[in-house]
Amino acid sequence: QVQLQESGPGLVKPSETLSLTCTVSAYSISSGYLWGWIRQPPGKGLEWIGNIHHTGTVYYNPSLESRVTISVDTSKNQFSLRLSSVTAADTAVYFCARDSGSGSCYSYWGQGALVTVSS
Amino acid sequence: IVLTQSPGTLSLSPGERATLSCRASQSVYTSHFAWYQQKPGQAPRLLIYGSSSRATGIPDRFSGSGSGTDFTLTISRLEPEDFAVYFCQQYLGSPYTFGQGTKLEIK
Numbered sequence: 001q002v003q004l005q006e007s008g009p010g011l012v013k014p015s016e017t018l019s020l021t022c023t024v025s026a027y028s029i030s031s032g033y034l035w036g037w038i039r040q041p042p043g044k045g046l047e048w049i050g051n052i053h054h055t056g057t058v059y060y061n062p063s064l065e066s067r068v069t070i071s072v073d074t075s076k077n078q079f080s081l082r083l084s085s086v087t088a089a090d091t092a093v094y095f096c097a098r099d100s101g102s103g104s105c106y107s108y109w110g111q112g113a114l115v116t117v118s119s
Numbered sequence: 120i121v122l123t124q125s126p127g128t129l130s131l132s133p134g135e136r137a138t139l140s141c142r143a144s145q146s147v148y149t150s151h152f153a154w155y156q157q158k159p160g161q162a163p164r165l166l167i168y169g170s171s172s173r174a175t176g177i178p179d180r181f182s183g184s185g186s187g188t189d190f191t192l193t194i195s196r197l198e199p200e201d202f203a204v205y206f207c208q209q210y211l212g213s214p215y216t217f218g219q220g221t222k223l224e225i226k
Contacts, residue, residue, distance in 0.1 A: 045217055046206055046208075046217040048215040048217070097162075100165065100174070102150075102168050102172075104210040104215050105153035109162035109163060110162065111162060
């Protein structure tokens with residue numbers, strides 16, 4: 001069973017950079033699929049941030065593209081999210097996920113990591 | 120593509136049939152549409168992909184239908200564990216978008 005686990009600071013100051021890592025187990029990222037980040041502000045809906053393929057090809061939400069970087073480290077079986085110049089509006093639970101193989105809907109999800117932007 | 124779900128809240132009793140709707144602002148055809156279930160404090164769970172295909176392990180009381188701009192998730196006979204929030208998603212084109220959610224609550 002594929003498992004994903006987010007890790008990173010739970011508190012980030014305004015204007016700084018949010019950094020999260022997703023560690024994948026029971027499946028090698030190098031074997032394929034798209035790996036994504038999705039976020040959910042407290043009590044609200046879901047927002048797609050972006051995807052990365054094991055080759056490093058990335059796809060970003062245009063509304064976040066200027067601030068987002070998603071990267072992959074196949075040697076550690078991890079992929080990462082960096083979001084720069086954060087504001088309170090970036091406070092959310094951040095999920096990492098793996099697509100289903102039938103397009104970018106997600107079959108496997110991490111438990112989520114709450115990141116709060118506050119001074 | 121904006122997805123609008125209705126109703127916002129649906130109050131039903133166990134054993135009843137639930138019908139949840141999602142309307143897209145433009146056509147997403149059938150192959151790039153999904154439904155998820157989310158319970159408090161948990162990640163979303165993929166129920167339906169490709170508009171009507173059940174994901175692995177999903178009971179057959181869950182079914183999806185629709186095409187173009189109008190999609191429906193039907194739960195034929197509600198079990199106590201089905202009361203949750205449901206989201207639709209289109210993945211036809213970037214940015215992939217989700218509906219705002221329908222809360223299915225016990226009446």
